[in-house]
Amino acid sequence: MKLALSVREITKKFGTFTAVNQVSLDVEDGRFFSILGPSGCGKTTLLRMIAGLTEPTEGSIEIRGQNMVGVSPNKRPVNLIFQHLALFPMMNVEENIAFGLKRRGESNPAIRKKVETILERVDLPGFGEKKIDQLSGGQKQRVAIARCLVLDPAVLLLDEPLGALDLKLREHMKVELKNLQAKVGTTFIYITHDQSEALVMSDKVAVMNKGIFEQIDTPENLYYHPASSFVAQFVGQNNKFIGKFEKDISGSFFVVLEDGQKLQVNSVPTLKPGDRVELFTRPEAMMINPNPELSDINVLQGKVNSILFDGGNSRLMVAVGKLAKEVIVALPQNTLHDHIQPGDKIKLGWNTASSVCFKDTGVKTYDEL
Amino acid sequence: MMNSKRSKIRWSFLVFFIPVFLWLTLLFLLPNVELIRLSFIGTDYYGQSGATLGNYTVFFHEPIYWLTFTRTVGYSFVVTFVCLLIGLPVSFYITKVVGLRLKGLIMTLILVPFWVSEIVRVYGMILLLRETGIINRILVGIGIWKQPIEMLYNDVSMVMGIVYTATLFMIVPIVGVMDSLDDSLIEAAHDLGANKLIIWWKIIFPHCMPGIMSGCIVVFMLVLGNYITPSLMGGKYSLWFTQQIYNQFIAYVNWNRGAAFGFLLLTISSLVIWSALKLTGQKLSRVSGVVK
Numbered sequence: 225m226k227l228a229l230s231v232r233e234i235t236k237k238f239g240t241f242t243a244v245n246q247v248s249l250d251v252e253d254g255r256f257f258s259i260l261g262p263s264g265c266g267k268t269t270l271l272r273m274i275a276g277l278t279e280p281t282e283g284s285i286e287i288r289g290q291n292m293v294g295v296s297p298n299k300r301p302v303n304l305i306f307q308h309l310a311l312f313p314m315m316n317v318e319e320n321i322a323f324g325l326k327r328r329g330e331s332n333p334a335i336r337k338k339v340e341t342i343l344e345r346v347d348l349p350g351f352g353e354k355k356i357d358q359l360s361g362g363q364k365q366r367v368a369i370a371r372c373l374v375l376d377p378a379v380l381l382l383d384e385p386l387g388a389l390d391l392k393l394r395e396h397m398k399v400e401l402k403n404l405q406a407k408v409g410t411t412f413i414y415i416t417h418d419q420s421e422a423l424v425m426s427d428k429v430a431v432m433n434k435g436i437f438e439q440i441d442t443p444e445n446l447y448y449h450p451a452s453s454f455v456a457q458f459v460g461q462n463n464k465f466i467g468k469f470e471k472d473i474s475g476s477f478f479v480v481l482e483d484g485q486k487l488q489v490n491s492v493p494t495l496k497p498g499d500r501v502e503l504f505t506r507p508e509a510m511m512i513n514p515n516p517e518l519s520d521i522n523v524l525q526g527k528v529n530s531i532l533f534d535g536g537n538s539r540l541m542v543a544v545g546k547l548a549k550e551v552i553v554a555l556p557q558n559t560l561h562d563h564i565q566p567g568d569k570i571k572l573g574w575n576t577a578s579s580v581c582f583k584d585t586g587v588k589t590y591d592e593l
Numbered sequence: 594m595m596n597s598k599r600s601k602i603r604w605s606f607l608v609f610f611i612p613v614f615l616w617l618t619l620l621f622l623l624p625n626v627e628l629i630r631l632s633f634i635g636t637d638y639y640g641q642s643g644a645t646l647g648n649y650t651v652f653f654h655e656p657i658y659w660l661t662f663t664r665t666v667g668y669s670f671v672v673t674f675v676c677l678l679i680g681l682p683v684s685f686y687i688t689k690v691v692g693l694r695l696k697g698l699i700m701t702l703i704l705v706p707f708w709v710s711e712i713v714r715v716y717g718m719i720l721l722l723r724e725t726g727i728i729n730r731i732l733v734g735i736g737i738w739k740q741p742i743e744m745l746y747n748d749v750s751m752v753m754g755i756v757y758t759a760t761l762f763m764i765v766p767i768v769g770v771m772d773s774l775d776d777s778l779i780e781a782a783h784d785l786g787a788n789k790l791i792i793w794w795k796i797i798f799p800h801c802m803p804g805i806m807s808g809c810i811v812v813f814m815l816v817l818g819n820y821i822t823p824s825l826m827g828g829k830y831s832l833w834f835t836q837q838i839y840n841q842f843i844a845y846v847n848w849n850r851g852a853a854f855g856f857l858l859l860t861i862s863s864l865v866i867w868s869a870l871k872l873t874g875q876k877l878s879r880v881s882g883v884v885k
Contacts, residue, residue, distance in 0.1 A: 298786045310781035314799040327786035
């Protein structure tokens with residue numbers, strides 16, 4: 225498959241601060257690629273370097289096989305959708321969309337035809353004469369996308385364009401963007417700090433932290449097989465247990481928690497017995513009062529501290545042994561667990577294969593205890 | 594209860610209204626009405642005063658008057674344009690190129706000369722430019738010129754002087770509007786294929802138009818009504834229309850003709866501002882910053 229974009233060991237330094245550090249990525253033609261990371265991780269800088277608005281300190285960028293370093297943004301076959309869209313308020317919708325075509329010197333009838341077609345494609349037929357401030361948030365979004373797509377770029381870059389929308393519209397636009405991308409077939413590179421946006425829309429996601437890529441993978445692999453402690457904590461919700469990695473006489477591996485409880489884990493080649501490790505288990509991997517006949521499961525005794533009702537996302541906060549942190553347990557709303565009340569003693573269990581283990585790096589994604 | 598509330602509102606209204614009202618009536622309306630009245634009064638050969646258009650017709654019959662007038666208006670346009678040419682890049686540099694700290698410093702540096710009065714600033718220019726001035730001494734000293742050259746008392750030095758005293762009033766409003774221009778609009782235009790010229794023409798100009806217009810109007814009015822700089826730097830061939838008005842009032846003690854000339858100046862400046870606003874499709878309320 226042809227590469228739309230190839231970035232090789234790109235670095236950007238601002239003074240002594242390294243915003244992007246030796247990052248490489250390849251994006252195949254027609255893919256929806258996301259870069260996911262917390263704010264300040266360098267993802268916007270990376271995107272701006274691809275667009276040409278920021279010059280890299282070192283490294284190379286190739287778009288469809290052509291070297292782009294030193295090429296100014298107006299000569300690059302990429303277009304950027306800005307975080308706040310940057311629609312031109314002094315022009316109407318049609319003039320906004322025609323802006324790029326006019327710069328290419330296309331003829332007026334051709335421009336009018338293209339603008340009309342693209343407006344239909346983004347479901348805004350007849351909106352050409354409207355002023356920008358007459359549009360709703362979602363409509364502005366679509367005009368911004370149309371303004372870039374009409375130029376038929378090799379790569380469309382999107383800088384958190386859904387960030388400013390309210391929740392319902394954001395959920396809607398997520399699906400709409402994915403469908404639009406499938407329809408037009410343009411390569412999308414989408415940056416976001418919202419893991420749900422990245423997981424829902426993308427073919428592949430790169431998780432970025434402190435200027436480097438932690439993992440580039442499919443959304444499923446990121447979720448089920450995170451490559452680092454950071455990815456495990458940043459993508460989706462996870463329970464973190466800290467303990468010591470041990471091997472017993474029979475050859476199976478354990479994590480001994482701070483309060484002495486033992487949790488069985490699968491072997492991890494990079495870990496040696498005695499290492500301090502972090503063990504992660506997803507809230508939805510937790511079984512409430514598991515069947516005692518199941519094998520290969522860890523069981524913890526706990527006391528329900530509180531029930532956080534949130535429809536399909538409802539959770540239990542469970543205190544386990546002497547551990548300082550509560551364990552989060554997904555609470556399916558299928559009436560099976562309606563009897564659980566705060567204060568109840570319950571058993572929690574999970575399959576050893578559904579947890580992952582990393583050497584303790586002290587990485588935190590938020591101010592946790 | 595109702596009554597006390599109503600009277601409270603009326604009091605606060607009066608507190609703000611009376612100064613404005615007094616300001617407008619005493620300092621603007623009354624003197625101007627009086628000027629208009631005076632301008633239509635003349636004395637005939639027998640010393641009898643009466644209503645006449647003579648004060649205006651003399652303006653059109655005496656070339657020295659209407660030539661000075663057109664020269665003044667023409668040079669006001671030139672100065673305004675030069676101020677705009679200087680003001681745009683300077684404002685762009687202040688708002689978009691340098692950081693926040695330098696921005697404050699540059700704005701202060703631009704403002705510092707205005708802490709002294711215009712007359713001192715003009716004498717500063719004179720000290721630089723005159724025959725025994727600093728520039729002449731340096732250039733003759735290092736041997737570039739054989740003998741000092743008089744650089745004062747011509748139109749170029751006069752325009753320079755007026756531009757120097759007026760540019761600030763162009764820069765301040767343009768910096769104001771340019772500050773509100775989102776950088777991402779410029780980047781978006783660049784990203785969509787526009788070069789620098791197109792970005793200026795299609796994005797920066799239209800966005801800054803209210804500030805540009807208000808800068809131009811202020812500068813044009815200031816320059817048209819300037820008296821000190823043309824008098825001190827212009828010399829005898831660079832007559833400014835304000836000097837004609839001054840002469841009528843002070844030298845000839847002809848208040849009627851002076852009033853007529855003053856009224857002509859007011860008319861032309863109103864006319865120019867009105868047509869400039871019409872031409873650029875701007876509204877006075879937007880340009881003067883009343884409505885955003």
